[in-house]
Amino acid sequence: AQSVTQLDSHVSVSEGTPVLLRCNYSSSYSPSLFWYVQHPNKGLQLLLKYTSAATLVKGINGFEAEFKKSETSFHLTKPSAHMSDAAEYFCVVSDTGNAGNMLTFGGGTRLMVKP
Amino acid sequence: DAGVTQSPTHLIKTRGQQVTLRCSPKSGHDTVSWYQQALGQGPQFIFQYYEEEERQRGNFPDRFSGHQFPNYSSELNVNALLLGDSALYLCASSLGGGAVETQYFGPGTRLLVL
Known part of the structure; x- marks a missing residue:
């Protein structure tokens, strides 16, 4: 079984x-982890993914995430926020135990950027 | 290179009706997954199609069914619509079904059930 908890609903x-x-995250097998972003009235766009290679993953638009197995965490960071980063962000897990590659999404974190 | 496309973009139905949503995968992709995103929530997996067969299914009732065609496009059918079926329905495509494969999402179909 796999699950994801996003610790903050709003940031x-x-x-x-x-x-x-x-x-x-929680996963019974080796997980693949993703961060997706969803801007208002838009589809989901992949920011970055972890698939058991380097634990520090760099994505688009200056975002990066670090896989920490001991903490079962995959936090997303960016050094400097831009107004265009305001959106809904989803942490997603898919584990190798799946027959397919079903994605399990967290509840989302809404990022607000103040001028 | 066309990405994932979905039609229609918006749809209004009444309770008890049936609806069909359509999805064309990204060029070169052979696997299509469907997700339901209720307002204010993360998407939930409905099912996945590969080689015209349903390979994996989430916790959705049999009212939700699908099909994949030889050209890899797919349909999602929902029968006996309920008010609670109102949501954004997202289609995603990938190459093969490995957990490491990235799923690319379409813009979605927004369904409103009255």
């Missing part, structure tokens, strides 16, 4: 300050 930062979106 508010000022433009130019760091962003931290927290995610914990």
Whole structure:
């Protein structure tokens, strides 16, 4: 079984300050982990993914995430927030025990960026 | 290179009716998954199709059914619509079904059931 918990439903930062979106996962097998972003009235866009290679994963738009197996965490960070980063962010897990590659989504974190 | 496309973009139905949603995968992809995203929630997996067979299914009733065609496009059918079926329905495509494969999402079909 696999599950994801996003620890904050809302995060508010000022433009130019760091962003931290927290995610914990549960997986019976070796997980693949993803972060997706959803802008209002838009589809889901992949930010980055972890698939058992380097534990520090770099994604698009300056985002990165670190896989920590001992803490079962996959937090998303960005050094400096931009107004265009305001969106809903989803942490997602897919484990190798699946017959297919079903994705399990967290509840989402809404990121607000203040000018 | 066309991404994942879905039709229609919006749909309004009444309770008890039936609806069909359509999805064309990204070029070169052979696997299609469907997700339901209720307002304010994360998407939930409905089912996945590969080689025209349902390979994996989430916790959704039999009112939800699907089909995959030889060209890999897919349909999602929902019978006997309930008010609670109102949601954004997302289609995602990938190459094969490995857990490491990235799923690419379409813009979704927003269904409103009155």
